[in-house]
Amino acid sequence: xxxxxxxxxxxxxxxxxxxxxxxxxxxxxxxxxxxxxxxxxxxxxxxxxxxxxxx
Amino acid sequence: xxxxxxxxxxxxxxxxxxxxxxxxxxxxxxxxxxxxxxxxxxxxxxxxxxxxxxxxxxxxxxxxxxxxxxxxxxxxxxxxxxxxxxxxxxxxxxxxxxxxxxxxxxxxxxxxxxxxxxxxxxxxxxxxxxxxxxxxxxxxxxxxxxxxxxxxxxxxxxxxxxxxxxxxxxxxxxxxxxxxxxxxxxxxxxxxxxxxxxxxxxxxxxxxxxxxxxxxxxxxxxxxxxxxxxxxx
Numbered sequence: 666x667x668x669x670x671x672x673x674x675x676x677x678x679x680x681x682x683x684x685x686x687x688x689x690x691x692x693x694x695x696x697x698x699x700x701x702x703x704x705x706x707x708x709x710x711x712x713x714x715x716x717x718x719x720x
Numbered sequence: 721x722x723x724x725x726x727x728x729x730x731x732x733x734x735x736x737x738x739x740x741x742x743x744x745x746x747x748x749x750x751x752x753x754x755x756x757x758x759x760x761x762x763x764x765x766x767x768x769x770x771x772x773x774x775x776x777x778x779x780x781x782x783x784x785x786x787x788x789x790x791x792x793x794x795x796x797x798x799x800x801x802x803x804x805x806x807x808x809x810x811x812x813x814x815x816x817x818x819x820x821x822x823x824x825x826x827x828x829x830x831x832x833x834x835x836x837x838x839x840x841x842x843x844x845x846x847x848x849x850x851x852x853x854x855x856x857x858x859x860x861x862x863x864x865x866x867x868x869x870x871x872x873x874x875x876x877x878x879x880x881x882x883x884x885x886x887x888x889x890x891x892x893x894x895x896x897x898x899x900x901x902x903x904x905x906x907x908x909x910x911x912x913x914x915x916x917x918x919x920x921x922x923x924x925x926x927x928x929x930x931x932x933x934x935x936x937x938x939x940x941x942x943x944x945x946x947x948x949x950x951x952x953x
Contacts, residue, residue, distance in 0.1 A: 672754055672758075673756055673757040673759075674757060675759035676757070678823050679757075679759045679762055682759065682761075682762035682765075682766070682819040682820060685819065686765045686766075686812055697936055700936055704939045704940055704943050708721070708939070708942065708946060711943065711947060715946070
């Protein structure tokens with residue numbers, strides 16, 4: 666980068682970097698939400714089975 | 721599992737607000753670096769993600785110690801939640817660093833001490849998650865996790881210090897580093913503000929995710945207990 670007069674053209678790499686960063690965080694948040702929802706459904710189903718067994 | 725606590729709702733909202741502000745500071749407030757150009761902006765979240773990884777593994781080690789001392793299940797749940805977050809953010813740190821390195825070092829990867837130690841640290845905690853899956857007995861699994869989390873933490877200071885004690889091309893932006901490092905730069909006051917705010921934001925993000933992931937783990941164990949109850953009934 667000797668004799669460089671202007672900043673290097675690296676916008677593509679910045680976009681790529683932030684796509685990875687923000688995408689990974691978003692996917693992790695989504696996975697927590699989906700797992701939580703699935704477990705809540707499982708719990709409701711188990712409670713229903715328990716009620717049936719008791720009655 | 722009850723509704724989301726008020727404190728968690730507040731923390732989640734505050735984190736979202738901080739995150740939006742951090743993005744503004746990174747993209748519009750901090751100036752474009754004179755030599756590297758826009759790719760230098762990756763640095764703000766790259767370092768912050770690395771910080772979250774180290775913090776997460778520290779919390780895992782502390783929670784492991786508390787589990788061994790007190791035998792309370794919640795410390796094991798916290799340790800597991802923290803490892804998962806640490807693995808995600810360390811991966812983000814390594815991959816974003818690789819993307820930055822391509823135009824600056826002219827390569828996606830090099831066998832530099834920082835890159836190698838960070839990858840070993842990541843693999844140690846990926847192994848933690850995999851090995852846990854193989855242990856059936858919950859108490860044994862928790863004891864194993866606690867000891868592993870404490871011993872595995874040795875990799876964190878080694879990773880942090882690697883660019884300060886070994887000959888490396890990885891820049892040390894805060895503090896002094898190897899003069900042969902490629903891609904080092906002096907932060908302007910605006911860059912420093914964006915950097916410090918990114919660190920603060922990611923610390924809030926970690927706390928928020930940890931709380932959510934901890935609740936998820938509690939719910940998962942509750943479902944397991946119900947399954948046992950229904951099957952035995």
